[in-house]
Amino acid sequence: MKKLISICVPMYNESENIDAFYKQLTTTIKPLTQKYDFEFLFINDGSLDDSVNKVKALAQVDSSVKLLDLSRNYGKEVAMAAGFDYCQGDAVITMDADLQHPPKVILEMVEHWEAGYLDVYGKRNERKGESFIKKKMSEMYYKLLIKFSKVEVLPGVGDYRLLDRVCIDSIIRIKETQRYTKGLYMWIGFRKKEVHFDAEERFAGETKWKFMDLLKLGIDGLTSNTTFPLKIAGILGGILSVSSILYMVYILISTLIYGTSVPGYPTLVTLILLLGGFQLISLGIMGEYLGKIFHETKNRPLYFVQEYTGETIELEKIQVPQRFAKTESV
Template sequence: MNPKYSFIIPIYNEEKSIPELYRRMSAVMEQLNAPTELILVNDGSRDRSLQMLRELHEKDPRVCYLSLARNFGHQIAVTAGLNFVRGEAIVILDADLQDPPELIPDMVDKWQQGYQVVYAQRIKRHKERWFKRFTAYVFYRLLKRLANVEIPTDTGDFCLMDRQVVDILNSMPERNRYIRGLRSWVGFPQTAVYFERPPRFAGEVQYTFRKSVSLAVNGLVSFSKVPLRLSTYVGLFAAAIAVAMAILVLYWRIFVPNSPLTGFTLILVAIFFLGAVQLVSIGILGEYIGRIYEEVKGRPLYTLAEVAGFKNVASRK
């Protein structure tokens, strides 16, 4: 019998959190009173995480696991889980327990009411630095304003998706994946459940500032053409500034011949300004061209080193 509910959890160096994660997930699975599967995706962990997943699979047949051949990143690990999932309702959450499993029954209630995407929306973050809270606040609102689809603010990958939505996501060929944007793009009835995000249960933060910036850039580039248009607007602005400067220089030459602003300093400032505009524009173009380059290579999204708990593995991606 195929499970009714599936849970996908990427794992990267989470040996300290796995026992508590399993305990709380087991309680939720028992509460749902339906066939379930727990898919744990080892994303190239360097600690004992993989060994612990093997032990959980031997102990509990509901636990399935995938082990990627190296670290491919959070979004790809989630994608791997989506490729193997079998349930009618699929929940994605993180292993650090900042996505509380106890919220899942509320998501299931919304799904049973007819919503095909139920996302968890944060109303408060506990024990996070002000800088992270501030940058997250700015990014989500900037993305909401610039994206060509309605992406809810203050939401991560913690969500429930209907089987129909997951099938569509699995059919999408793109490689630079931003799951929270893709689930909005597909449409279908969507709603939120609200929660206060608790602090990390144990271990070190795996999503570093560099990874967060990379994910933010990926989200902006994947769902908005505004950065490309911004290059045009900045170029036009620079051209207007150049024309104004030329008029001013001509005025100073005629009416203020001894003005120091008509010499080397003004020329140097203009060169630096135009050079900065050109470099920023090239950088924006590079982001889009880099994604085209990744797409046309056609490499697989990930490689698997070990799989357990699934039937007909050979027929899957």
């Protein structure tokens, strides 16, 4: 009996790319079909265009194409978690539908999986179509994350990877709702192998990742992998407190020796603004961590599904385990 490889493709408004992506993907993996069966699981993350209909049309001619239609837009991290829950393969490949992840790399990934590696990840050599500023900001962010994270972080590595079933089952057991999947890949461990590729430009359409989305993802990465920002706030608070005491002693001694001096208002205002700004920054850092705790304690399902492989999901059929709202077998 052939082993099954699932290819999970989160999508949001990718109607222009789906046909070209499917054609290139199926052509590339054709040599592997003698040894493996394939499942193509498209996870629709609340698309507003014709993406769902495009996938359904493919499913009409190819029974290995499946659609997992989430009830709304939850974000890519949740969409990938949904894909992990529903995929059935002995190995799972996650990739984008915009062809920035070249399908030809899959052949090399499968080779390493056959050699015994459980997590074969793609590492970008070049990022075509990205601005110089965006590349430099990304480099700076990864340097910061690598320096302070307790878990190893790999720069230039995203979600394009092959995961063995043991890795998928391990990630499914992680029940947190505030997810940073790139950190989870490293946290679970297992034998890893990198393959290099050049990230292509999008086949069609515009990127869905705006500056604020990337900023949020970056903050999630920092607050999910390390508590260092809280330590920084404490360290700076201690330094400012000691400096304030020393300055107070200096003012006291100066007053006793030279008498009261009226000048000093600019210094006083500057110190007040400095301390006030630091306090607000510290509260903001603590607020990020408290916000994550708040969302986790709600214990809500991670997502809801309204359709899976053509069958509409009725609310009464939904089972609600600890982490997600998953349907009965369909």
